[in-house]
Protein backbone atom coordinates (compact mmCIF):
# COMPACT_ATOMS: atom_id res chain seq x y z
CA UNK A 1 0.00 0.00 0.00
CA UNK A 2 1.13 3.51 -0.72
CA UNK A 3 1.46 6.40 1.77
CA UNK A 4 -1.96 7.92 1.02
CA UNK A 5 -3.65 4.52 1.30
CA UNK A 6 -2.03 3.93 4.68
CA UNK A 7 -3.13 7.31 5.94
CA UNK A 8 -6.71 6.81 4.73
CA UNK A 9 -6.76 3.36 6.32
CA UNK A 10 -5.43 4.62 9.66
CA UNK A 11 -7.97 7.49 9.68
CA UNK A 12 -10.86 5.19 8.76
CA UNK A 13 -10.00 2.65 11.46
CA UNK A 14 -9.55 5.52 13.93
CA UNK A 15 -12.99 6.86 12.96
CA UNK A 16 -14.45 3.38 13.46
CA UNK A 17 -12.94 3.17 16.98
CA UNK A 18 -14.25 6.66 17.68
CA UNK A 19 -17.75 5.67 16.54
CA UNK A 20 -17.61 2.79 18.99
CA UNK A 21 -16.18 4.74 21.89
CA UNK A 22 -18.45 7.76 21.53
CA UNK A 23 -21.64 5.68 21.29
CA UNK A 24 -24.00 5.24 24.18
CA UNK A 25 -23.50 1.47 24.15
CA UNK A 26 -20.02 0.22 24.94
CA UNK A 27 -20.92 -3.44 24.54
CA UNK A 28 -18.46 -5.15 22.25
CA UNK A 29 -16.12 -2.15 22.07
CA UNK A 30 -13.17 -4.11 23.42
CA UNK A 31 -13.67 -6.97 20.98
CA UNK A 32 -14.10 -4.70 17.98
CA UNK A 33 -11.15 -2.52 18.93
CA UNK A 34 -9.07 -5.70 19.30
CA UNK A 35 -10.14 -6.78 15.81
CA UNK A 36 -9.20 -3.36 14.43
CA UNK A 37 -5.80 -3.64 16.11
CA UNK A 38 -5.38 -7.11 14.65
CA UNK A 39 -6.18 -5.72 11.22
CA UNK A 40 -3.62 -2.96 11.75
CA UNK A 41 -1.07 -5.49 12.97
CA UNK A 42 -1.63 -7.63 9.87
CA UNK A 43 -0.64 -4.69 7.74
CA UNK A 44 2.26 -3.72 9.93
CA UNK A 45 4.55 -0.98 8.69
CA UNK A 46 6.42 1.70 10.67
CA UNK A 47 4.26 4.42 9.14
CA UNK A 48 1.08 2.63 10.09
CA UNK A 49 2.31 2.19 13.64
CA UNK A 50 2.90 5.94 13.80
CA UNK A 51 -0.68 6.48 12.64
CA UNK A 52 -1.89 3.91 15.16
CA UNK A 53 0.01 5.64 17.97
CA UNK A 54 -1.57 8.99 17.02
CA UNK A 55 -5.05 7.48 16.91
CA UNK A 56 -4.50 5.65 20.24
CA UNK A 57 -3.33 8.92 21.83
CA UNK A 58 -6.42 10.72 20.53
CA UNK A 59 -8.72 7.98 21.77
CA UNK A 60 -6.97 7.97 25.15
CA UNK A 61 -7.53 11.73 25.45
CA UNK A 62 -11.16 11.33 24.39
CA UNK A 63 -11.77 8.70 27.06
CA UNK A 64 -9.85 10.63 29.73
CA UNK A 65 -11.51 13.99 28.97
CA UNK A 66 -14.92 13.14 27.51
CA UNK A 67 -16.35 16.58 28.36
CA UNK A 68 -13.58 18.58 26.69
CA UNK A 69 -13.73 20.05 23.24
CA UNK A 70 -13.34 18.69 20.59
CA UNK A 71 -14.18 15.30 22.03
CA UNK A 72 -17.61 16.33 23.22
CA UNK A 73 -18.36 17.43 19.66
CA UNK A 74 -18.48 13.90 18.34
CA UNK A 75 -20.55 12.55 21.19
CA UNK A 76 -24.18 13.08 22.12
CA UNK A 77 -27.53 11.44 21.91
CA UNK A 78 -28.23 8.93 19.13
CA UNK A 79 -31.48 10.67 18.27
CA UNK A 80 -30.48 14.25 17.63
CA UNK A 81 -31.03 15.07 13.96
CA UNK A 82 -27.59 16.61 13.60
CA UNK A 83 -26.01 13.26 14.54
CA UNK A 84 -26.94 11.85 11.15
CA UNK A 85 -25.60 14.73 9.12
CA UNK A 86 -22.46 14.94 11.28
CA UNK A 87 -21.52 11.28 10.86
CA UNK A 88 -22.45 11.29 7.18
CA UNK A 89 -20.37 14.43 6.62
CA UNK A 90 -17.36 12.96 8.44
CA UNK A 91 -17.57 9.73 6.44
CA UNK A 92 -17.90 11.55 3.13
CA UNK A 93 -15.08 13.96 3.93
CA UNK A 94 -12.87 11.00 4.89
CA UNK A 95 -13.57 9.24 1.59
CA UNK A 96 -13.31 12.37 -0.53
CA UNK A 97 -10.06 13.34 1.25
CA UNK A 98 -8.67 9.83 0.79
CA UNK A 99 -9.55 9.83 -2.91
CA UNK A 100 -8.13 13.34 -3.43
CA UNK A 101 -4.85 12.37 -1.71
CA UNK A 102 -4.62 9.14 -3.73
CA UNK A 103 -5.42 11.14 -6.89
CA UNK A 104 -2.63 13.63 -6.16
CA UNK A 105 -0.16 10.80 -5.57
CA UNK A 106 -1.27 9.11 -8.79
CA UNK A 107 -0.88 12.36 -10.74
CA UNK A 108 2.70 12.64 -9.47
CA UNK A 109 3.33 9.01 -10.41
CA UNK A 110 2.07 9.52 -13.98
CA UNK A 111 3.99 12.79 -14.32
CA UNK A 112 7.18 10.92 -13.42
CA UNK A 113 6.39 8.23 -16.03
CA UNK A 114 7.17 10.85 -18.69
CA UNK A 115 10.79 11.02 -17.68
CA UNK A 116 11.55 7.47 -16.59
CA UNK A 117 10.77 4.95 -13.87
CA UNK A 118 8.76 6.77 -11.18
CA UNK A 119 9.95 7.00 -7.61
CA UNK A 120 6.42 7.74 -6.34
CA UNK A 121 4.40 4.53 -6.01
CA UNK A 122 1.05 4.09 -7.71
CA UNK A 123 -1.80 3.94 -5.13
CA UNK A 124 -3.61 0.72 -6.04
CA UNK A 125 -6.91 2.12 -4.80
CA UNK A 126 -7.21 4.17 -8.03
CA UNK A 127 -8.31 0.89 -9.64
CA UNK A 128 -11.65 1.54 -7.93
CA UNK A 129 -12.26 4.00 -10.79
CA UNK A 130 -12.15 1.15 -13.32
CA UNK A 131 -15.61 -0.35 -12.89
CA UNK A 132 -15.68 -1.95 -16.35
CA UNK A 133 -12.34 -3.65 -15.71
CA UNK A 134 -13.80 -4.73 -12.35
CA UNK A 135 -16.80 -6.35 -14.08
CA UNK A 136 -14.51 -8.15 -16.56
CA UNK A 137 -12.42 -9.38 -13.62
CA UNK A 138 -15.59 -10.55 -11.87
CA UNK A 139 -16.51 -12.55 -14.96
CA UNK A 140 -13.00 -14.02 -15.10
CA UNK A 141 -13.23 -14.98 -11.43
CA UNK A 142 -16.70 -16.54 -11.66
CA UNK A 143 -16.22 -18.41 -14.93
CA UNK A 144 -12.51 -19.30 -14.89
CA UNK A 145 -11.47 -18.88 -11.25
CA UNK A 146 -8.96 -16.22 -12.38
CA UNK A 147 -7.68 -13.58 -9.97
CA UNK A 148 -6.43 -10.62 -11.98
CA UNK A 149 -2.77 -9.73 -11.45
CA UNK A 150 -2.84 -6.16 -12.76
CA UNK A 151 -5.78 -4.30 -11.17
CA UNK A 152 -7.05 -6.59 -8.40
CA UNK A 153 -7.91 -3.61 -6.16
CA UNK A 154 -10.62 -2.68 -8.71
CA UNK A 155 -12.38 -6.01 -8.17
CA UNK A 156 -11.90 -5.82 -4.38
CA UNK A 157 -13.56 -2.38 -4.27
CA UNK A 158 -16.36 -3.57 -6.59
CA UNK A 159 -17.01 -6.54 -4.26
CA UNK A 160 -16.87 -4.21 -1.25
CA UNK A 161 -19.46 -1.85 -2.81
CA UNK A 162 -21.69 -4.82 -3.76
CA UNK A 163 -21.40 -6.20 -0.20
CA UNK A 164 -22.29 -2.79 1.23
CA UNK A 165 -25.35 -2.50 -1.03
CA UNK A 166 -26.47 -6.04 -0.19
CA UNK A 167 -26.41 -4.99 3.46
CA UNK A 168 -27.76 -1.42 3.49
CA UNK A 169 -29.24 -0.58 0.07
CA UNK A 170 -27.55 2.24 -1.87
CA UNK A 171 -25.58 3.45 1.15
CA UNK A 172 -22.56 3.48 -1.18
CA UNK A 173 -24.24 6.28 -3.16
CA UNK A 174 -25.58 8.13 -0.11
CA UNK A 175 -22.58 7.88 2.19
CA UNK A 176 -19.46 6.98 0.25
CA UNK A 177 -19.35 7.93 -3.43
CA UNK A 178 -17.09 10.97 -4.03
CA UNK A 179 -18.86 11.72 -7.33
CA UNK A 180 -22.23 11.84 -5.56
CA UNK A 181 -20.71 14.07 -2.89
CA UNK A 182 -19.37 16.50 -5.52
CA UNK A 183 -22.78 16.55 -7.22
CA UNK A 184 -24.47 17.43 -3.92
CA UNK A 185 -21.97 20.22 -3.19
CA UNK A 186 -22.41 21.64 -6.72
CA UNK A 187 -26.19 21.48 -6.41
CA UNK A 188 -26.23 23.23 -3.03
CA UNK A 189 -23.87 25.93 -4.31
CA UNK A 190 -26.03 26.52 -7.39
CA UNK A 191 -29.13 26.76 -5.19
CA UNK A 192 -27.45 29.37 -3.06
CA UNK A 193 -26.17 31.45 -5.99
CA UNK A 194 -29.04 30.89 -8.39
CA UNK A 195 -32.25 29.76 -6.68
CA UNK A 196 -34.61 28.64 -9.41
CA UNK A 197 -37.62 28.02 -7.10
CA UNK A 198 -39.33 25.62 -9.53
CA UNK A 199 -41.94 24.60 -7.00
CA UNK A 200 -43.03 28.15 -6.18
CA UNK A 201 -43.21 29.04 -9.87
CA UNK A 202 -45.24 25.91 -10.55
CA UNK A 203 -47.63 26.70 -7.69
CA UNK A 204 -48.18 30.19 -9.14
CA UNK A 205 -49.29 28.83 -12.54
CA UNK A 206 -52.94 28.29 -13.47
CA UNK A 207 -54.23 24.95 -12.27
CA UNK A 208 -54.43 23.28 -15.70
CA UNK A 209 -50.89 24.35 -16.59
CA UNK A 210 -49.55 23.28 -13.20
CA UNK A 211 -51.10 19.83 -13.64
CA UNK A 212 -49.86 19.41 -17.21
CA UNK A 213 -46.30 20.40 -16.30
CA UNK A 214 -46.38 18.02 -13.30
CA UNK A 215 -47.50 15.09 -15.49
CA UNK A 216 -44.86 15.80 -18.16
CA UNK A 217 -42.17 16.11 -15.47
CA UNK A 218 -43.26 12.83 -13.88
CA UNK A 219 -43.19 10.93 -17.18
CA UNK A 220 -39.86 12.47 -18.17
CA UNK A 221 -38.40 11.59 -14.77
CA UNK A 222 -39.48 7.96 -15.10
CA UNK A 223 -38.08 7.73 -18.62
CA UNK A 224 -34.77 9.31 -17.66
CA UNK A 225 -34.40 7.06 -14.61
CA UNK A 226 -34.28 4.11 -17.02
CA UNK A 227 -31.24 5.55 -18.82
CA UNK A 228 -28.77 4.39 -16.16
CA UNK A 229 -30.21 0.85 -16.35
CA UNK A 230 -29.90 1.01 -20.13
CA UNK A 231 -26.19 1.94 -19.86
CA UNK A 232 -25.62 -0.87 -17.34
CA UNK A 233 -27.48 -3.38 -19.54
CA UNK A 234 -25.37 -2.35 -22.53
CA UNK A 235 -22.15 -2.86 -20.54
CA UNK A 236 -23.25 -6.21 -19.11
CA UNK A 237 -24.37 -7.41 -22.55
CA UNK A 238 -21.00 -6.38 -23.94
CA UNK A 239 -19.29 -8.53 -21.29
CA UNK A 240 -21.64 -11.50 -21.35
CA UNK A 241 -22.38 -11.82 -25.08
CA UNK A 242 -19.45 -9.98 -26.62
CA UNK A 243 -16.66 -11.47 -24.53
CA UNK A 244 -16.46 -15.25 -24.19
CA UNK A 245 -14.59 -16.62 -21.17
CA UNK A 246 -11.36 -17.38 -23.08
CA UNK A 247 -11.33 -13.86 -24.46
CA UNK A 248 -11.60 -12.57 -20.89
CA UNK A 249 -8.52 -14.59 -19.92
CA UNK A 250 -6.53 -13.17 -22.83
CA UNK A 251 -7.77 -9.64 -22.20
CA UNK A 252 -6.74 -9.75 -18.52
CA UNK A 253 -3.19 -10.65 -19.54
CA UNK A 254 -3.00 -8.16 -22.37
CA UNK A 255 -1.33 -4.73 -22.50
CA UNK A 256 -4.59 -2.82 -22.88
CA UNK A 257 -5.86 -4.09 -19.54
CA UNK A 258 -2.47 -3.50 -17.90
CA UNK A 259 -2.70 0.14 -18.93
CA UNK A 260 -6.43 0.52 -18.07
CA UNK A 261 -5.78 3.10 -15.34
CA UNK A 262 -3.44 5.10 -17.61
CA UNK A 263 -6.06 5.03 -20.36
CA UNK A 264 -8.65 6.35 -17.90
CA UNK A 265 -6.22 9.07 -16.77
CA UNK A 266 -5.58 10.14 -20.36
CA UNK A 267 -9.33 10.15 -21.06
CA UNK A 268 -9.88 12.81 -18.39
CA UNK A 269 -6.66 14.80 -18.69
CA UNK A 270 -6.62 14.96 -22.51
CA UNK A 271 -10.38 14.93 -23.18
CA UNK A 272 -11.80 14.74 -26.69
CA UNK A 273 -14.59 17.11 -27.80
CA UNK A 274 -17.14 14.34 -27.23
CA UNK A 275 -15.81 13.71 -23.75
CA UNK A 276 -16.01 17.44 -22.89
CA UNK A 277 -19.61 17.55 -24.08
CA UNK A 278 -20.43 14.49 -22.00
CA UNK A 279 -18.82 16.09 -18.93
CA UNK A 280 -20.75 19.30 -19.53
CA UNK A 281 -24.03 17.32 -19.57
CA UNK A 282 -23.05 15.59 -16.32
CA UNK A 283 -22.17 18.89 -14.60
CA UNK A 284 -25.34 20.59 -15.84
CA UNK A 285 -27.47 17.69 -14.64
CA UNK A 286 -25.81 17.74 -11.21
CA UNK A 287 -26.46 21.49 -10.90
CA UNK A 288 -30.08 21.43 -12.05
CA UNK A 289 -31.39 18.26 -10.39
CA UNK A 290 -30.43 17.08 -6.93
CA UNK A 291 -28.75 13.65 -7.25
CA UNK A 292 -29.30 14.08 -11.00
CA UNK A 293 -26.27 12.05 -12.09
CA UNK A 294 -26.99 9.22 -9.62
CA UNK A 295 -30.67 9.23 -10.58
CA UNK A 296 -30.39 9.28 -14.36
CA UNK A 297 -26.93 8.44 -15.65
CA UNK A 298 -24.67 6.45 -13.33
CA UNK A 299 -24.50 2.73 -14.25
CA UNK A 300 -22.64 2.04 -11.00
CA UNK A 301 -25.63 3.51 -9.14
CA UNK A 302 -27.92 1.28 -11.23
CA UNK A 303 -25.91 -1.77 -10.17
CA UNK A 304 -26.01 -0.69 -6.51
CA UNK A 305 -29.79 -0.13 -6.80
CA UNK A 306 -30.35 -3.62 -8.23
CA UNK A 307 -28.18 -5.29 -5.61
CA UNK A 308 -29.64 -3.04 -2.89
CA UNK A 309 -33.14 -4.36 -3.67
CA UNK A 310 -32.00 -7.57 -1.96
CA UNK A 311 -30.89 -5.76 1.18
CA UNK A 312 -32.88 -6.59 4.34
CA UNK A 313 -32.38 -3.02 5.54
CA UNK A 314 -34.99 -0.56 4.29
CA UNK A 315 -36.51 2.72 5.45
CA UNK A 316 -39.55 1.68 7.49
CA UNK A 317 -42.30 3.84 8.95
CA UNK A 318 -44.11 2.87 12.13
CA UNK A 319 -47.72 3.96 11.61
CA UNK A 320 -48.43 3.55 15.33
CA UNK A 321 -45.95 6.35 16.05
CA UNK A 322 -46.18 8.50 12.92
CA UNK A 323 -48.04 11.75 13.55
CA UNK A 324 -50.25 11.22 10.50
CA UNK A 325 -51.94 8.04 11.72
CA UNK A 326 -51.33 8.39 15.46
CA UNK A 327 -52.47 12.02 15.78
CA UNK A 328 -54.18 12.72 12.45
CA UNK A 329 -51.69 15.51 11.64
CA UNK A 330 -50.67 16.51 8.14
CA UNK A 331 -46.95 15.93 8.67
CA UNK A 332 -44.65 15.22 5.70
CA UNK A 333 -41.26 16.27 7.07
CA UNK A 334 -39.66 12.96 6.06
CA UNK A 335 -40.79 13.47 2.45
CA UNK A 336 -39.60 17.07 2.34
CA UNK A 337 -36.17 16.10 3.69
CA UNK A 338 -35.66 13.36 1.11
CA UNK A 339 -33.27 14.31 -1.73
CA UNK A 340 -34.98 11.73 -3.96
CA UNK A 341 -38.44 13.19 -3.13
CA UNK A 342 -39.71 9.78 -1.99
CA UNK A 343 -43.13 9.85 -0.30
CA UNK A 344 -41.98 8.21 2.93
CA UNK A 345 -44.99 9.64 4.75
CA UNK A 346 -47.50 7.41 2.95
CA UNK A 347 -45.71 4.04 2.78
CA UNK A 348 -44.84 1.44 5.39
CA UNK A 349 -41.57 0.37 3.74
CA UNK A 350 -39.58 2.30 1.15
CA UNK A 351 -38.75 -0.04 -1.74
CA UNK A 352 -37.72 2.71 -4.16
CA UNK A 353 -34.49 2.09 -6.08
CA UNK A 354 -33.70 5.77 -5.54
CA UNK A 355 -33.40 5.45 -1.75
CA UNK A 356 -29.73 6.03 -0.87
CA UNK A 357 -30.13 5.07 2.80
CA UNK A 358 -28.96 8.59 3.63
CA UNK A 359 -31.35 8.73 6.63
CA UNK A 360 -32.25 12.38 6.10
CA UNK A 361 -35.88 11.32 6.55
CA UNK A 362 -34.98 9.69 9.89
CA UNK A 363 -33.23 12.85 11.03
CA UNK A 364 -36.13 15.07 9.94
CA UNK A 365 -38.86 13.10 11.71
CA UNK A 366 -39.89 14.74 14.99
CA UNK A 367 -40.97 11.41 16.55
CA UNK A 368 -38.24 9.10 17.75
CA UNK A 369 -38.54 5.69 16.08
CA UNK A 370 -41.40 6.65 13.72
CA UNK A 371 -39.13 6.18 10.72
CA UNK A 372 -36.00 4.01 10.82
CA UNK A 373 -33.51 2.29 8.58
CA UNK A 374 -34.17 -1.17 9.91
CA UNK A 375 -34.48 -4.89 9.21
CA UNK A 376 -37.88 -6.57 8.59
CA UNK A 377 -40.25 -6.05 11.49
CA UNK A 378 -38.50 -2.70 12.15
CA UNK A 379 -35.87 -4.63 14.08
CA UNK A 380 -32.27 -3.59 14.68
CA UNK A 381 -32.53 0.05 13.46
CA UNK A 382 -29.17 1.38 12.32
CA UNK A 383 -27.87 4.41 14.22
CA UNK A 384 -25.53 6.81 12.37
CA UNK A 385 -22.56 5.38 14.26
CA UNK A 386 -23.52 1.84 13.30
CA UNK A 387 -23.84 3.01 9.70
CA UNK A 388 -20.31 4.42 9.81
CA UNK A 389 -19.04 1.11 11.16
CA UNK A 390 -20.76 -0.88 8.40
CA UNK A 391 -19.26 1.42 5.75
CA UNK A 392 -15.77 1.25 7.25
CA UNK A 393 -16.14 -2.52 7.56
CA UNK A 394 -16.83 -2.95 3.84
CA UNK A 395 -14.77 -0.15 2.30
CA UNK A 396 -11.67 -0.28 4.52
CA UNK A 397 -11.44 -3.41 6.69
CA UNK A 398 -12.43 -5.79 3.88
CA UNK A 399 -9.76 -4.39 1.47
CA UNK A 400 -7.25 -4.57 4.32
CA UNK A 401 -7.78 -8.31 4.60
CA UNK A 402 -7.41 -8.73 0.84
CA UNK A 403 -4.19 -6.75 1.13
CA UNK A 404 -2.95 -8.99 3.96
CA UNK A 405 -3.77 -12.03 1.80
CA UNK A 406 -1.63 -10.61 -1.04
CA UNK A 407 -4.66 -10.00 -3.29
CA UNK A 408 -4.58 -6.20 -3.47
CA UNK A 409 -1.42 -4.94 -5.19
CA UNK A 410 -0.73 -4.85 -8.93
CA UNK A 411 1.98 -7.08 -10.43
CA UNK A 412 2.68 -4.62 -13.25
CA UNK A 413 6.24 -3.39 -12.72
CA UNK A 414 7.15 0.34 -12.86
CA UNK A 415 9.33 -0.39 -15.90
CA UNK A 416 6.40 -2.01 -17.71
CA UNK A 417 4.13 0.91 -16.76
CA UNK A 418 6.63 3.37 -18.21
CA UNK A 419 6.67 1.41 -21.49
CA UNK A 420 2.86 1.20 -21.55
CA UNK A 421 2.60 4.96 -20.96
CA UNK A 422 4.89 5.69 -23.90
CA UNK A 423 2.86 3.44 -26.25
CA UNK A 424 -0.56 4.30 -24.83
CA UNK A 425 -2.11 5.30 -28.18
CA UNK A 426 -1.19 2.05 -29.92
CA UNK A 427 -1.86 -0.68 -27.39
CA UNK A 428 -3.50 -3.84 -28.79
CA UNK A 429 -6.50 -5.24 -26.91
CA UNK A 430 -4.82 -8.67 -26.44
Ligand code: SF4
Nearest residue numbers: 338355356358359361
Ligand atom coordinates in the same frame (compact mmCIF):
# COMPACT_ATOMS: atom_id res chain seq x y z
S1 SF4 B 1 -36.14 7.74 1.82
FE1 SF4 B 1 -34.87 8.53 3.50
S2 SF4 B 1 -32.97 7.32 3.36
FE2 SF4 B 1 -34.07 7.06 1.42
S3 SF4 B 1 -33.18 8.66 0.09
FE3 SF4 B 1 -35.03 9.53 1.05
S4 SF4 B 1 -34.23 10.59 2.88
FE4 SF4 B 1 -32.62 9.21 2.20
Ligand code: SF4
Nearest residue numbers: 322323331334345365
Ligand atom coordinates in the same frame (compact mmCIF):
# COMPACT_ATOMS: atom_id res chain seq x y z
S1 SF4 C 1 -41.78 12.95 9.54
FE1 SF4 C 1 -42.22 11.26 10.99
S2 SF4 C 1 -44.20 11.83 11.88
FE2 SF4 C 1 -43.96 13.07 10.03
S3 SF4 C 1 -44.94 11.86 8.38
FE3 SF4 C 1 -42.79 11.30 8.38
S4 SF4 C 1 -42.70 9.46 9.69
FE4 SF4 C 1 -44.66 10.50 10.14
